Amino acid sequence: QVQLVESGGGLVQAGGSLRLSCAASGRTLSNYAMGWFRQAPGVEREFIAFISWGGVSIDYGDSVKGRFTISRDNAKNMLYLQMNGLKSEDTAVYYCAAKRSTWRTPLKTIHDYDYWGQGTQVTVSS
Secondary structure: OOEEEEOEEEEOOOOOOEEEEEEEEOOOOHHEEEEEEEEEEOOOOOEEEEEEEOOOEEEEEEHHHHHHEEEEEEOOEEEEEOOOOOHHOOEEEEEEEEEOOOOOOOOOHHOOEEEEEEEEEEEEEE
């Protein structure tokens, strides 16, 4: 069992930056693929970023490519999402997710993941 807790959300002006963190407990993350998703009111949960267990394979959703960067620190059991150039349409609840997998194939749907955090709110004012 893996417990995930997101932090780092908040209110930021358009063009600003935020860094989200996801702390894992219960298991070491070194055997888990990780992802970030977001969900705005009335919208399906959207894939944002993926990183394989060793960090070799990384992929992003089209809406955030070139602006967001996913990273991980397996020694600290941490996952991160650096968000730059934030836009009002980035406003959503952001979730981290985990899947026990050592494959490098990007996991991009909510059904690919077994564990989820409770989410952290990101609000971008225009």
